Amino acid sequence: MWRSIASNALTVFVVGLFLLAGVVIWGTESYEAEGPLEQAVCLQVPRGASMWSVSENLGQKGAVVSPTLFRMGVQYADLGDDLKAGSFLIPERASMAQIAALVTGDGVSTCGTEVIYRVGVNSARVEVRELDPATGEYVELVRFDPVEEAAPDAYIAVKQEADTQYRVALAEGVTSWSIVQALNAIDTLEGAVEEIPEEGWLAPDSYAFAPGDSVAGMLGQMRARQERILAEEWAARADDLPYETPEEALIMASIVEKETGEAEERPQVASVFVNRLRQGWRLQTDPTVIYGVTEGRGVLGRGLRQSELDAETPWNTYRIDGLPPTPIANPGRAAIRAALNPDTTEYFFFVADGTGGHAFSQTLEEHNRNVARWREIEAQQEAANGG
Numbered sequence: 001m002w003r004s005i006a007s008n009a010l011t012v013f014v015v016g017l018f019l020l021a022g023v024v025i026w027g028t029e030s031y032e033a034e035g036p037l038e039q040a041v042c043l044q045v046p047r048g049a050s051m052w053s054v055s056e057n058l059g060q061k062g063a064v065v066s067p068t069l070f071r072m073g074v075q076y077a078d079l080g081d082d083l084k085a086g087s088f089l090i091p092e093r094a095s096m097a098q099i100a101a102l103v104t105g106d107g108v109s110t111c112g113t114e115v116i117y118r119v120g121v122n123s124a125r126v127e128v129r130e131l132d133p134a135t136g137e138y139v140e141l142v143r144f145d146p147v148e149e150a151a152p153d154a155y156i157a158v159k160q161e162a163d164t165q166y167r168v169a170l171a172e173g174v175t176s177w178s179i180v181q182a183l184n185a186i187d188t189l190e191g192a193v194e195e196i197p198e199e200g201w202l203a204p205d206s207y208a209f210a211p212g213d214s215v216a217g218m219l220g221q222m223r224a225r226q227e228r229i230l231a232e233e234w235a236a237r238a239d240d241l242p243y244e245t246p247e248e249a250l251i252m253a254s255i256v257e258k259e260t261g262e263a264e265e266r267p268q269v270a271s272v273f274v275n276r277l278r279q280g281w282r283l284q285t286d287p288t289v290i291y292g293v294t295e296g297r298g299v300l301g302r303g304l305r306q307s308e309l310d311a312e313t314p315w316n317t318y319r320i321d322g323l324p325p326t327p328i329a330n331p332g333r334a335a336i337r338a339a340l341n342p343d344t345t346e347y348f349f350f351v352a353d354g355t356g357g358h359a360f361s362q363t364l365e366e367h368n369r370n371v372a373r374w375r376e377i378e379a380q381q382e383a384a385n386g387g
Contacts, residue, residue: 030065031073034093037063040133042111044163045103047085054083054103063090063099070096079104087112087163089133108208113164114138115155119182120171121329122299123147128155146185159188159211166211168218170204172332173257175296179222179330183215191215199296200250200327201226229333237340242277243323253339254327258287262357266338271345272360281348283317291315291328354381 041061045054051074055067064070073096074080084107090099102110111131118125126146129138142154158164166188170179176197184192191214203226207218234246243249256270273283290300292313309316315324331339345360349367353359354377359370 028073030069031076031096033095035063035095035099036065037061037090037092037094040092040136041090042131042133043088043090043099043103044112045083045085045088047162049083049085051080051083058090058099061090063094064096070100073097074100074104085162087165089131089136109163109165113141113158113161115158115164115166115188117146117166117168117182117186118171119168119174119179121173121178124178124182124185126151126155128158151187165208167206167208169206170202170222170330172204172335173254173329174204175199175329176202177295177297180215180219183218186215189213189215189218193219197223198326200254200330202330203229204330204332226330230336233333233336233340238342241340242274248323249339250331250336251323251327253331253336254329255283255285255287256338257331257335258329259285260358263334265357266335267341267343268345268347268360269350269358270338270342272347272350274342275346275348277322279348280321282319282321283323285317288315288317288324288328289313291324296328353377 041063043054043057043061043063051071052067055064055070055074058064058070059067071080077097077100079100082104084103084105086107086109088102088109089111090102094102111133113128113130116127116129118127124146125143127143128141130141131137132139141158142152144150144152144155168183168186176199179202180193180196183189188211189209190212193215197219202219202222205222205225207221209218230246230250234249237249241249243252252270252273255273256266260266260269273285276283286304289304289309289311292311292315293304293308294300309318312319314320315326315328317324346362347360348362349364349370350358350360351367351370351374353370354374359373361367361370
């Protein structure tokens with residue numbers, strides 16, 4: 001009898017093992033299988049949230065077939081203690097394993113509300129926008145000029161939300177003085193900075209930050225990024241360039257940056273100045289003269305006067321030979337690359353052509369014709385505007 005009981009018990013145990021194995025296999029397959037979500041959603045995970053509350057929220061949104069199975073899968077993957085606060089875009093048909101990876105990953109928010117502080121060459125503005133999960137595109141909620149306008153209620157409201165993301169976006173060609181003024185005015189950064197960093201050494205780019213971060217810390221990030229970019233581009237530079245150091249290349253890049261807003265023109269513009277340097281010509285470029293007048297502190301806002309073109313300043317390339325002593329703005333990577341890999345041309349001159357670009361020429365005679373054509377376009381534009 002005991003032998004029969006033992007045999008039956010063993011049978012039950014074996015069957016149980018098979019059933020348990022089947023459940024584990026089913027659970028694993030379900031955890032990794034395509035999910036039920038028909039349209040992407042934005043999942044907000046507040047600070048201090050638990051995996052239980054997140055799983056229940058996912059269930060309510062229709063993102064998982066079973067909150068309990070999601071929690072079990074997370075625990076089995078040893079991710080139970082890795083939950084991050086933030087706003088995470090859950091793609092349609094995302095598996096529970098994919099969702100778990102999103103909410104336990106690096107904690108970088110991928111949806112929700114975003115505040116961008118844009119620092120431009122002539123002005124600064126604040127934008128508040130929100131990602132629409134259905135389209136994957138941001139919808140602007142409000143924008144305002146922080147200097148001229150009071151902060152609107154929508155901006156004040158999103159600053160109270162724990163999952164709001166913040167970025168500073170620097171335009172190419174902005175000066176270091178303008179960057180410091182803009183950062184000091186951001187009410188979510190701390191520690192105003194008085195000393196202006198060296199011109200040219202702050203990389204125009206987009207920088208994420210958290211409320212309470214310091215202005216000095218942001219400037220440090222910008223400096224480190226520009227140093228890395230310059231080192232990378234210097235290592236890939238063309239041969240026989242008329243400058244000896246990365247610093248000189250940075251000066252040239254800043255001039256190229258200020259001379260054209262057309263990306264495809266940068267290598268051509270760089271070629272003009274490289275050709276002039278090789279021939280021992282003066283660069284004779286207005287943006288350097290303007291920098292000698294303003295030293296990067298604000299916008300001139302008018303045309304240059306003849307007295308300013310004649311003035312002796314370290315940056316007046318009508319009066320000095322070679323490069324000015326410092327950059328005249330903060331150039332982006334494309335301008336640095338153009339300065340270090342200019343087009344091979346025989347151009348020595350260029351002037352605006354009325355389309356936003358420039359007309360390039362090899363001889364002074366041809367250049368003078370292009371200048372005359374530009375003067376005609378200017379006169380026509382002035383007449384059309386009632387001038």
